[in-house]
Amino acid sequence: MTKLTLGVSSCLLGDEVRFNGGHKHHRWLTHTFGQYADFVPYCPEVAIGMGIPRNPIRLISTDTGTRAVDSMNLTDDYTERLQHYAESIVPQLDALDGYVVMQGSPSCGMERVKLYNKNMIPEKIAAGLYTGVLQRHAPAIPFEESGRLSDPNLVENFVQRVYVYHDWRTRQPWRTAKELIDFHARQKYLLMMHDYPTYKRLGQKLSNLKDIDNRGAFGQAYLVELMAALSNIPKRGHRVNVLQHVMGYFKNQLSEKEKASLIHSIEQYQASEVPFIVPVALLKHYIFLHGDQFPYLMNQTFLNPYPEELGLRNPI
Ligand code: SF4
Structure with missing residues (x-):
């Protein structure tokens, strides 16, 4: 069996790219599965110029659809930048065999990401904005969330x-x-x-x-x-x-x-x-x-x- 190529949320590889400057290193990925796969890291929030550290973002439901906004300042809206970045990554999916994303992230999560309603009450019903775009463009490619790998x-x-x-x-x-x-x-x-x-x-x-x-x-x-x-x-x-x-x-x-x-x-x-x-x-x-x-x-x-x-x- 030849070596695989997988996309991965950067923070799962131990890169300190999270909003708080931390990471979410996933040992099974890097130590076990990593023997059979090369990883291509992606951090959409850093890629669109959000700094480290930064305020966390959240998904909110609006009349014009789901928006990704700064959780401390709801008028700072990152929706279009995240979507455009995701669309720029789509051609790269042709070279990947699968993708592992960080669970629960408003950008990278695959499912059950918190989506806030108008009263700022959260429900776990959405896909992350970035991953949602990738999955719509490439419905066959296997995606999985870090939490489900246990x-x-x-x-x-x-x-x-x-x-x-x-x-x-x-x-x-x-x-x-x-x-x-x-x-x-x-x-x-x-x-x-x-x-x-x-x-x-x-x-x-x-x-x-x-x-x-x-x-x-x-x-x-x-x-x-x-x-x-x-x-x-x-x-x-x-x-x-x-x-x-x-x-x-x-x-x-x-x-x-x-x-x-x-x-x-x-x-x-x-x-x-x-x-x-x-x-x-x-x-x-x-x-x-x-x-x-x-x-x-x-x-x-x-x-x-x-x-x-x-x-x-x-x-x-
Ligand atoms: S979950 Fe995604 S956006 Fe957030 S730090 Fe990890 S790679 Fe970056």
């Missing part, structure tokens, strides 16, 4: 999406419909696990794809749908379903003992007695032993979604 299911899901997106991004442009179909084929079991209806729907669309089709427009629409589906956290039953599907693919190659041990392992997972990694590891072992006849299986992202050393495959 949830095992969410961090696993984010890293997985980042690697799928990286696979897509680094293979551009598609020269033939077959290349796009091959990409989709590699995601088959992963997508089946995350969102079965989308797995069926996208498979149908790709089966009708001809070389003369406009792959650029088709590809973007496909990618948005795929990435949205992969952001669903799969339930235990969906994971079991995929394990059984993959096993069924090469069960005739297994001895009775091997088959029994694999079925037992899947049942143990189903009964919450062992983590997901246990039947997956056994499945991978048997595929390694017998799967040379099934290159299709060996290439499945489901089996190797990200470097094992990240140790993420333990959720439910």
Whole structure:
């Protein structure tokens, strides 16, 4: 797996760029994930010329839409400057595999940022002004907030999406419909696990794809749908379903003992007695032993979604 490139809120890397001159260093990002990714830091508030230290800003709801203003002096309005800066960054997203933002920030937050009403009562309902612009322009790129990375299911899901997106991004442009179909084929079991209806729907669309089709427009629409589906956290039953599907693919190659041990392992997972990694590891072992006849299986992202050393495959 080649190295990733991620956008990151500068303060998460330890840069002292916050309104109070501090940082929000995220150790997992820099010490663990940083072994697999190069980071491109962005601090929109510093980039538009707000100093360090500075008054914090807040989002307020007005008749003309959401505004980002100085929380000490509401007439100091940074809305247009933040939006223009965000728009200037959009072309750079083409070189990124994902983006990690600082939670709760009126500029960088991804969701549940405080939005103040006319009476200055806050509700956590908005996206940060800067991140909101980026996400509208690039709906497929994986975004995640720093706070959510401490949830095992969410961090696993984010890293997985980042690697799928990286696979897509680094293979551009598609020269033939077959290349796009091959990409989709590699995601088959992963997508089946995350969102079965989308797995069926996208498979149908790709089966009708001809070389003369406009792959650029088709590809973007496909990618948005795929990435949205992969952001669903799969339930235990969906994971079991995929394990059984993959096993069924090469069960005739297994001895009775091997088959029994694999079925037992899947049942143990189903009964919450062992983590997901246990039947997956056994499945991978048997595929390694017998799967040379099934290159299709060996290439499945489901089996190797990200470097094992990240140790993420333990959720439910
Ligand atoms: S949250 Fe965003 S704007 Fe605020 S200090 Fe961090 S990078 Fe800068």
